[in-house]
Amino acid sequence: MARLILPAPQPRRAELFVPGDKSLTHRALLLAAIADGITDITNPNRGADVAATMRALRMLGVWVRKTPDGVRVRGTQSFVSPRGTIDCGNSGTTMRLVAGLAAGLVDATLDGDESLRRRPMERVARPLRAMGARILTGPHGRPPVTLVGRSRLRGRRFRLHLPSAQVKSAILLAGLRARGCTVVTERLPSRDHTERMLALFGASIVRRGRTVRLTPGRLQSPGRLCIPGDTSAALTMACLAAAVPGSSLTLRDVCLNPTRTGALHVLERMGVHLRMLRPRLEAGETRGDLWVRGIAAPLGGTSVEPAVIPSLIDEVPVLCALAAAARGTFVIRGAADLRHKETDRIASTVALLRSFGVDAAPLSDGIRVRGGKPLSPPPSVATRGDHRIGLAAAVLAAVAQAPLRLEDSACIATSFPGFPEAWQAAFGP
Numbered sequence: 458m459a460r461l462i463l464p465a466p467q468p469r470r471a472e473l474f475v476p477g478d479k480s481l482t483h484r485a486l487l488l489a490a491i492a493d494g495i496t497d498i499t500n501p502n503r504g505a506d507v508a509a510t511m512r513a514l515r516m517l518g519v520w521v522r523k524t525p526d527g528v529r530v531r532g533t534q535s536f537v538s539p540r541g542t543i544d545c546g547n548s549g550t551t552m553r554l555v556a557g558l559a560a561g562l563v564d565a566t567l568d569g570d571e572s573l574r575r576r577p578m579e580r581v582a583r584p585l586r587a588m589g590a591r592i593l594t595g596p597h598g599r600p601p602v603t604l605v606g607r608s609r610l611r612g613r614r615f616r617l618h619l620p621s622a623q624v625k626s627a628i629l630l631a632g633l634r635a636r637g638c639t640v641v642t643e644r645l646p647s648r649d650h651t652e653r654m655l656a657l658f659g660a661s662i663v664r665r666g667r668t669v670r671l672t673p674g675r676l677q678s679p680g681r682l683c684i685p686g687d688t689s690a691a692l693t694m695a696c697l698a699a700a701v702p703g704s705s706l707t708l709r710d711v712c713l714n715p716t717r718t719g720a721l722h723v724l725e726r727m728g729v730h731l732r733m734l735r736p737r738l739e740a741g742e743t744r745g746d747l748w749v750r751g752i753a754a755p756l757g758g759t760s761v762e763p764a765v766i767p768s769l770i771d772e773v774p775v776l777c778a779l780a781a782a783a784r785g786t787f788v789i790r791g792a793a794d795l796r797h798k799e800t801d802r803i804a805s806t807v808a809l810l811r812s813f814g815v816d817a818a819p820l821s822d823g824i825r826v827r828g829g830k831p832l833s834p835p836p837s838v839a840t841r842g843d844h845r846i847g848l849a850a851a852v853l854a855a856v857a858q859a860p861l862r863l864e865d866s867a868c869i870a871t872s873f874p875g876f877p878e879a880w881q882a883a884f885g886p
């Protein structure tokens with residue numbers, strides 16, 4: 458297992474690009490796979506999860522090739538039933554979105570690694586069945602997910618109690634080839650990349666409030682699609698900079714979609730100095746630069762309301778890590794679904810914080826951190842195979858102004874390939 462060793466971070470003035478956004482890259486590949494024409498995706502995320510989506514598409518008979526600056530995909534209207542099991546690796550997004558894309562079209566089994574095999578899949582299987590797909594899940598509704606044969610899907614109305622962009626996206630992808638419209642109403646808005654990208658590919662999709670209505674139809678490739686920097690990777694770097702007094706970090710060309718940037722408002726409330734620069738709309742998504750400064754004055758605690766959880770769901774571990782530097786209490790509630798991520802992230806985040814001597818407690822649906830006290834960094838940290846825990850460990854080490862020895866760090870490349878280099882550029886000696 459790869460070990461990552463980082464020295465104590467140094468304050469620096471740096472400007473860098475983070476890898477392409479993971480959520481957007483998955484969607485660009487999936488929509489390009491069924492659109493008329495060829496799509497050149499530039500600046501894709503090159504992490505392991507996206508590689509799993511490319512592998513899945515190739516097994517379904519889609520022509521996908523790497524190019525010097527990204528990936529080229531030729532869309533098809535006829536998937537083939539793969540010979541073997543589609544290995545989704547660690548990627549829940551791959552498993553759930555490919556299930557929506559291919560349900561009712563092929564016979565296929567989707568499986569994954571040990572962590573993915575523990576994650577709930579009925580949340581997508583149930584609505585897809587309601588649309589007329591034949592789809593099986595393993596014991597307790599977990600992987601493998603088996604798509605059984607061809608069936609004509611019907612558009613339907615869905616009310617999503619659980620805010621999940623993956624469930625919404627699986628339904629919309631299936632809805633593209635259903636008979637009749639598909640309507641999804643969310644209780645709380647989850648990331649809307651799929652809706653935005655469907656519109657870019659010419660789909661007839663309308664949003665009104667928390668309801669989105671899709672009329673089935675074929676997609677048309679936009680030709681070229683440039684992916685902005687990954688929001689979550691940028692926010693991780695922002696938390697690191699906020700923890701290192703004297704640092705000044707500019708993250709260039711980042712996806713600043715408001716359904717993803719809830720953590721920015723939390724950071725501001727904690728007293729972090731940051732600014733969004735040159736925001737602009739390009740290819741349906743807001744992108745811009747993010748500037749963050751590490752200040753010597755102590756940060757403050759805050760409480761994160763359930764309504765904003767979907768907009769920062771992947772940032773909970775790094776926010777809690779930064780909260781170790783904040784005076785007062787930091788509380789996150791309404792985030793029970795964190796128990797079903799790559800690890801039980803309520804348990805793994807609390808265990809990580811406690812290993813640094815932070816006063817942290819699990820709540821039934823969140824986490825409480827009492828920060829502002831000196832940390833006692835452990836000699837080494839285990840990620841438990843969860844990339845976001847590995848990244849949160851780097852933030853905790855920065856708060857402690859200590860070096861970090863991270864065991865089994867390979868998982869970080871799931872979402873943030875090139876993290877050690879980005880860290881060096883921003884905080885290296």
Ligand code: S3P
Pocket residue numbers: 479480483550620621622623624626647648770771
């Ligand atoms: C994702 C949606 C979120 C997020 C995951 C990526 C996506 O999951 O946690 O990392 O790309 O749609 P849920 O939709 O299950 O909340």
